[in-house]
Amino acid sequence: MSYTAAPHHRSVAQALARARRLVVRVQAGALLVLMLLLVVVASPARGEVTERSATTFATAPDTPLPQRLSETGLLYGADGVPGRVVGADTLPFSPQYPLWSDGASKRRWIRLPPGTFIDASDPDAWRFPVGTRLWKEFAHAGRPIETRFIERLADGRWRFATYVWNLQGTDALLAPERGVRALPAPGAPGGLYAVPSRADCRACHEGGPSPVLGFGALQLSPERDPQVPHAETPPPGHTDLADLQARGLLRLLPATVAQTTPRIAAASAVARSALGYLHANCGHCHNHTGPLAAMDMALLQSVADAAGSARRTWASVYGKTSRFRSDRGDRGDDAEAQRIAPGRVDDSTLLQRMASPHVMSRMPPMGVSVVDVAGLQLIRQWILDHELSSPLKEHTP
Numbered sequence: 375m376s377y378t379a380a381p382h383h384r385s386v387a388q389a390l391a392r393a394r395r396l397v398v399r400v401q402a403g404a405l406l407v408l409m410l411l412l413v414v415v416a417s418p419a420r421g422e423v424t425e426r427s428a429t430t431f432a433t434a435p436d437t438p439l440p441q442r443l444s445e446t447g448l449l450y451g452a453d454g455v456p457g458r459v460v461g462a463d464t465l466p467f468s469p470q471y472p473l474w475s476d477g478a479s480k481r482r483w484i485r486l487p488p489g490t491f492i493d494a495s496d497p498d499a500w501r502f503p504v505g506t507r508l509w510k511e512f513a514h515a516g517r518p519i520e521t522r523f524i525e526r527l528a529d530g531r532w533r534f535a536t537y538v539w540n541l542q543g544t545d546a547l548l549a550p551e552r553g554v555r556a557l558p559a560p561g562a563p564g565g566l567y568a569v570p571s572r573a574d575c576r577a578c579h580e581g582g583p584s585p586v587l588g589f590g591a592l593q594l595s596p597e598r599d600p601q602v603p604h605a606e607t608p609p610p611g612h613t614d615l616a617d618l619q620a621r622g623l624l625r626l627l628p629a630t631v632a633q634t635t636p637r638i639a640a641a642s643a644v645a646r647s648a649l650g651y652l653h654a655n656c657g658h659c660h661n662h663t664g665p666l667a668a669m670d671m672a673l674l675q676s677v678a679d680a681a682g683s684a685r686r687t688w689a690s691v692y693g694k695t696s697r698f699r700s701d702r703g704d705r706g707d708d709a710e711a712q713r714i715a716p717g718r719v720d721d722s723t724l725l726q727r728m729a730s731p732h733v734m735s736r737m738p739p740m741g742v743s744v745v746d747v748a749g750l751q752l753i754r755q756w757i758l759d760h761e762l763s764s765p766l767k768e769h770t771p
């Protein structure tokens with residue numbers, strides 16, 4: 375049996391130092407992804423027409439971020455009341471597997487420059503024309519708190535920003551680069567709300583094959599998973615995969631994907647939702663291509679190879695030694711920590727970290743302060759079902 379050298383009880387300082395090193399690694403990795411993106415953008419092979427016609431609508435790289443949300447192009451009603459977004463080219467959308475953010479409700483929009491389209495030739499990493507803008511609004515108790523904004527600049531890079539609403543909900547101003555640690559926000563858990571820093575945006579958005587996380591073939595499939603926790607009802611007039619294709623806004627989708635309705639490959643409804651949940655809440659960091667690829671924990675699903683990615687996920691967690699040592703301290707010294715420990719679901723670090731009350735060990739490491747009980751139950755059920763249907767050959771208690 376291999377044994378991890380890490381001590382059972384890490385001091386906070388040690389844990390912090392470790393987390394910092396990892397954050398640096400994530401950022402370095404993000405930089406690499408960015409550079410690769412630039413290379414791809416520079417190559418004239420595909421989408422040339424799209425990008426040329428978009429240039430006139432794209433923001434020059436050095437342009438400062440607008441100070442007000444309305445200046446980003448997301449138009450609210452003349453009375454400023456959110457919910458009355460105007461502008462026919464601003465399309466609302468809703469991913470079938472939403473990210474858990476302490477119960478905040480969300481609305482999202484995309485706008486492509488006129489005459490452009492998304493290049494879907496890699497169905498798992500769409501290429502968006504320069505000038506693409508996406509927004510995501512977070513609200514508690516019916517009041518918007520922040521609206522996040524990402525934009526693809528004329529040089530192909532993406533930029534990230536967020537705008538914080540005033541208490542009346544009439545205007546939103548650019549948040550500082552470092553975010554806001556504890557914004558008073560009625561309706562948020564404990565009355566406080568954490569606005570992420572721009573480095574946080576990049577840690578999540580640049581950790582996988584595409585910086586756009588909730589607007590892709592799987593997330594926009596017209597066949598939505600009805601059972602996933604916190605499933606949203608798509609807003610009126612929302613766009614999805616079929617609508618984008620019909621409007622000519624999405625092209626070059628490989629025939630193998632275009633002829634089917636993308637969905638997660640799973641034998642049961644529970645397994646489908648569980649894989650979808652991990653895809654949306656964890657897969658942007660834990661995947662086999664990004665900065666954390668060396669961890670070999672692949673929680674992102676693919677539409678090009680749905681069955682293969684589902685198998686890869688299970689194989690990368692089940693019975694796999696975990697580098698993380700449980701902070702429960704109630705196991706014998708010789709117990710090896712596992713991501714999913716066969717026959718010992720509650721000892722599995724994957725579940726422990728989702729349920730952890732400690733900031734330093736909780737997963738995801740940012741954007742969550744209230745444990746997602748429904749998500750946790752789903753993952754637990756998935757593991758138990760899996761074990762019942764495929765009894766373990768060598769199960770050592």
Ligand code: HEC
Pocket residue numbers: 469471472473474480482508509510522523524534535536570571572574575576578579585586587588589654655658738740741
């Ligand atoms: C903890 C990870 C995480 C952090 C931090 C984060 N995001 Fe996201 N974001 C996501 C995920 C996952 C989605 C898609 C799922 C959803 O919307 O529910 C998303 C969706 C979005 C969208 C809609 C377009 C898309 O990619 O689907 C925008 C815009 C956005 N985020 C902007 C930001 C900005 C700006 C920041 C920083 C201020 C930020 N995000 C921080 C994970 C994160």
Ligand code: HEC
Pocket residue numbers: 396397577578652655656657658659660666669671695696697698712713723724727728734735737738739740
């Ligand atoms: C913002 C990026 C990010 C997101 C999102 C994220 N993680 Fe992690 N995760 C990390 C990093 C970095 C590490 C390694 C450092 C550590 O263990 O704290 C890690 C480590 C882990 C480990 C220990 C790995 C091992 O060797 O066994 C588990 C288990 C884990 N994460 C589960 C999850 C789950 C489940 C989710 C979603 C509910 C999730 N993570 C979401 C960044 C992330």
